[in-house]
Amino acid sequence: MKKTMILAATFFLMVNATAQNVHFGIKAGLNASSLNYEGNSDMQSKIGFNAGLLAHIHTGNEFWGFQPEVYYSSEGAKSKSNSNESTDLGYINVPVLIQYMFNNGFRLEAGPQVGFLMSGKRKVNSSSTDFKDNLKGAVFSIPAGLSYLTTTGLGFDARYNFGVSNINKSTSGSKIRSNVFQFDIFYQFSGPKVRK
Helix, strand or coil: CHHHHHHHHHHHHHHHCCHHHEEEEEEEEEEEEEEEECCCCCEECEEEEEEEEEEEEECCCCCEEEEEEEEEEEEEEEECCCCCEEEEEEEEEEEEEEEEECCCCEEEEECCEEEEEEEEEEEECCEEEECHHHECCEEEEEEEEEEEECCCCEEEEEEEEEECCCCECCCCCCCEEEEEEEEEEEEECCCCCCCC
16 A cells, blocks of 8 residues: 555646646556566466556647556466466556657557556465565556547556566566556546647
């Protein structure tokens, strides 16, 4: 909880200096996540969810902006050989997206993201084992995607988070990278509704 409060405070401090050009928003959607285990092909995608806050910030150039976010993300993978076995991970993710904005409401976006591990469990049937201590507390990834903002403030976002960091804390164990496809619906608060 303390870590979450610090992240939320950091998020709002980041945008405070340019508040006149900020459009705050909320977002939520579905994840299709996978874990790339080095030398292990038994894992397949797992469906999860994400939800959080965003701040779309205009720059001096009408076509460029950036968007810091703070959101919870349910990630992990399932076993191909045993449908009742899964790895469940929970992260608080903090991306800072650079966006190129078209006049028709579309935006191209990419940037760095830091994820803070909140939970890590392995489940087999109804049995659950906590293995959070075996995983790194902070990991790095690169999200890239496309979003669309309507004139009402409602928007749609599709992105892929490329896992860069090895999430396995053990230096002798297999390297594990988390990759996530996300589809979100968001609502951007502003005065007059604009596509940018």
